[in-house]
Amino acid sequence: MPDRDLSIRIFEVMALHRAVEDRMVSMYRQGEMLGSVYTGHWHEAIAVGTAAALRPDDFLCPIHRDLGAHLWRGMPPWQVMASFLGKATSPTGGRDGTLHYGRLDLNIYNLPSHIPDNYPVAIGGAFAFKYRGEDRVALAYCGDGSTSRGDFHEAVNIAAVLDLPCVFVVENNQFAYSTPLRLQSRTDFATKAVAYGIPGEKVDGTDVTAVYEAAARAVGRARAGQGPSLIECVTMRMHGHAEHDPADYVPRELFDQWKVKDPLDVAAGQLIAAGYATDQEITGMREDARRQAIEARKKALSDPMPVPDREEERVYA
Amino acid sequence: MPDNEVTYLDAVSQALMAEMQADEAVFLIGEDVGQFGGAFKVTKGFLEKFGERRVVDTPIAESGFTGLAAGAALNGLRPVVEYQFADFISTAWDQITNVIARHHYRTGNAMPITFRCPFGARLRAGPTHSQSIESYFAHTPGLKIVAPATVEDAAGLLRSAIRDNNPVLYLESKYLYRRIKTPGPLTLDPVPIGKARIARPGDRLTLISYAASVHQALEAAEVLAGDGISIEVIDLRTLVPLDFDTIRASVEKTGRAVVLHEAPRRLGYGAEITAEISERCFWHLDQPVTRIGALNTPIPTSPPLEDAMLPSTAQVIDTVRRVATS
Numbered sequence: 151m152p153d154r155d156l157s158i159r160i161f162e163v164m165a166l167h168r169a170v171e172d173r174m175v176s177m178y179r180q181g182e183m184l185g186s187v188y189t190g191h192w193h194e195a196i197a198v199g200t201a202a203a204l205r206p207d208d209f210l211c212p213i214h215r216d217l218g219a220h221l222w223r224g225m226p227p228w229q230v231m232a233s234f235l236g237k238a239t240s241p242t243g244g245r246d247g248t249l250h251y252g253r254l255d256l257n258i259y260n261l262p263s264h265i266p267d268n269y270p271v272a273i274g275g276a277f278a279f280k281y282r283g284e285d286r287v288a289l290a291y292c293g294d295g296s297t298s299r300g301d302f303h304e305a306v307n308i309a310a311v312l313d314l315p316c317v318f319v320v321e322n323n324q325f326a327y328s329t330p331l332r333l334q335s336r337t338d339f340a341t342k343a344v345a346y347g348i349p350g351e352k353v354d355g356t357d358v359t360a361v362y363e364a365a366a367r368a369v370g371r372a373r374a375g376q377g378p379s380l381i382e383c384v385t386m387r388m389h390g391h392a393e394h395d396p397a398d399y400v401p402r403e404l405f406d407q408w409k410v411k412d413p414l415d416v417a418a419g420q421l422i423a424a425g426y427a428t429d430q431e432i433t434g435m436r437e438d439a440r441r442q443a444i445e446a447r448k449k450a451l452s453d454p455m456p457v458p459d460r461e462e463e464r465v466y467a
Numbered sequence: 468m469p470d471n472e473v474t475y476l477d478a479v480s481q482a483l484m485a486e487m488q489a490d491e492a493v494f495l496i497g498e499d500v501g502q503f504g505g506a507f508k509v510t511k512g513f514l515e516k517f518g519e520r521r522v523v524d525t526p527i528a529e530s531g532f533t534g535l536a537a538g539a540a541l542n543g544l545r546p547v548v549e550y551q552f553a554d555f556i557s558t559a560w561d562q563i564t565n566v567i568a569r570h571h572y573r574t575g576n577a578m579p580i581t582f583r584c585p586f587g588a589r590l591r592a593g594p595t596h597s598q599s600i601e602s603y604f605a606h607t608p609g610l611k612i613v614a615p616a617t618v619e620d621a622a623g624l625l626r627s628a629i630r631d632n633n634p635v636l637y638l639e640s641k642y643l644y645r646r647i648k649t650p651g652p653l654t655l656d657p658v659p660i661g662k663a664r665i666a667r668p669g670d671r672l673t674l675i676s677y678a679a680s681v682h683q684a685l686e687a688a689e690v691l692a693g694d695g696i697s698i699e700v701i702d703l704r705t706l707v708p709l710d711f712d713t714i715r716a717s718v719e720k721t722g723r724a725v726v727l728h729e730a731p732r733r734l735g736y737g738a739e740i741t742a743e744i745s746e747r748c749f750w751h752l753d754q755p756v757t758r759i760g761a762l763n764t765p766i767p768t769s770p771p772l773e774d775a776m777l778p779s780t781a782q783v784i785d786t787v788r789r790v791a792t793s
Contacts, residue, residue, distance in 0.1 A: 274538020304531025467632035
């Protein structure tokens with residue numbers, strides 16, 4: 151388990167991840183959002199546990215379930231909301247929007263909708279670091295569904311043969327939109343690492359300590375010049391693909407089964423068991439996150455919309 | 468060939484080498500580019516000179532190494548990506564259009580990548596080794612497209628492409644690789660992207676083309692000159708951004724325009740040029756703008772079939788004569 155300060159920080163960001171998304175769900179229900187809202191409930195331990203194992207100068211290539219990874223790097227919650235609102239103050243100035251808010255100044259890639267297109271991009275970051283002899287690493291996420299696309303295979307295979315400092319995280323959350331695991335793959339995902347000749351590890355994606363430690367091992371190998379690794383983090387998507395989706399295709403008992411594994415409760419239990427925080431302090435941290443989310447919404451809503459301005463001149467650098 | 472002559476292929480190779488020598492951030496990646504020196508030997512000797520770090524042989528994974536180039540470009544490098552044949556770029560379509568082309572508009576981050584695409588027909592290489600890919604990509608905002616027709620431009624446009632902070636599709640004519648040459652040594656001066664060239668001045672009709680077809684246009688113009696018909700040939704050099712000023716000045720002078728390319732006629736790049744001329748030079752036109760392109764079929768392999776599919780010089784002469792004299 152990370153030390154006290156790091157463990158507390160991890161919990162604070164996980165709590166903020168949850169609180170910001172809960173707030174965005176209510177904004178969606180009020181009709182404030184441009185489109186749907188993609189949340190990462192039960193993915194907080196994966197997003198924050200992996201991001202916490204990296205340095206700020208490492209290249210991070212997250213997907214739409216990984217808000218906590220952005221928050222870990224210092225992305226303000228209001229700016230995430232501004233993206234879902236199409237505001238001028240969003241990282242893309244409204245040119246892209248919703249979940250496309252990655253900021254390169256935070257060493258975070260802003261991916262298109264075609265996941266895992268971020269996998270080949272991540273290995274390019276890793277390539278550049280190795281090229282210059284830097285000890286930086288790249289880390290990319292994708293879901294169980296995206297492992298079926300060619301870019302997953304091409305990126306992991308190239309990273310393996312070129313021995314690039316890259317960590318691949320597969321967030322196995324049981325469903326790709328409505329498609330269940332059995333229609334995605336006959337093996338689990340950590341096993342696929344064997345075929346690429348790289349280390350593969352399967353961890354409980356609701357246990358932030360387990361995720362952090364697996365990520366730290368993989369990042370350590372990459373930084374030491376020992377090449378790429380794959381980590382499968384098993385969790386459950388506790389909602390539809392996005393807020394418009396009631397997820398009727400998910401057996402209710404599956405939700406019941408996973409409901410008791412809330413990553414925030416797991417993390418809180420670990421903090422208390424380690425003597426790092428009291429019940430009261432946990433409640434305080436969650437309340438603080440809720441207040442930050444409320445303030446973030448106010449700023450995002452009051453921010454201006456973009457004004458079209460010589461748009462064709464913005465296409466080229 | 469005398470020692471001092473430089474081919475189109477040599478020009479590509481020399482420009483690439485010059486840029487790699489000038490800038491440590493430039494690296495080459497693709498299939499068989501290293502120890503084999505590239506399918507057409509453009510990068511012969513590069514591995515020995517620059518090593519495996521900067522001349523990177525990859526698995527057969529166009530999408531993967533194209534995305535790699537994007538990530539490297541976002542992290543300070545200037546990748547030159549070689550597709551063995553332009554036809555294979557289709558397997559990197561998603562990375563080019565969704566990851567790379569849109570990135571600057573979406574985020575404001577630069578994407579300095581050069582895509583080397585040996586393209587075009589007339590080598591009896593058949594439906595999936597002969598394609599002209601420009602129209603697929605010209606429709607995607609965010610990409611620049613250059614297509615040199617001369618030895619000097621092959622070098623100069625490649626240097627400019629590599630120095631550009633945007634993704635540039637560099638369409639190199641594999642038909643011209645060893646067919647055209649010029650006395651060396653080449654100066655390798657960069658040629659600005661977005662500037663067309665008057666390849667032959669004339670006053671009766673403007674014949675617009677690019678890449679290998681420029682030579683066919685010049686051949687036709689020479690024949691027609693013998694009949695007293697003066698043709699101005701424009702070598703576009705860059706397709707995106709299009710140098711419409713050069714086209715406009717010529718068409719306002721001649722009042723007649725024909726666009727020639729070896730890509731299929733339907734929605735070929737000639738359609739765009741024709742529409743632009745029709746909209747913007749309408750009152751200067753004496754005749755409808757006319758397109759010459761290939762048949763709307765895949766490119767056949769067998770010589771009689773391929774020759775029938777592509778514009779012939781006789782067909783260019785006939786069409787241009789008709790428009791010029793109507």
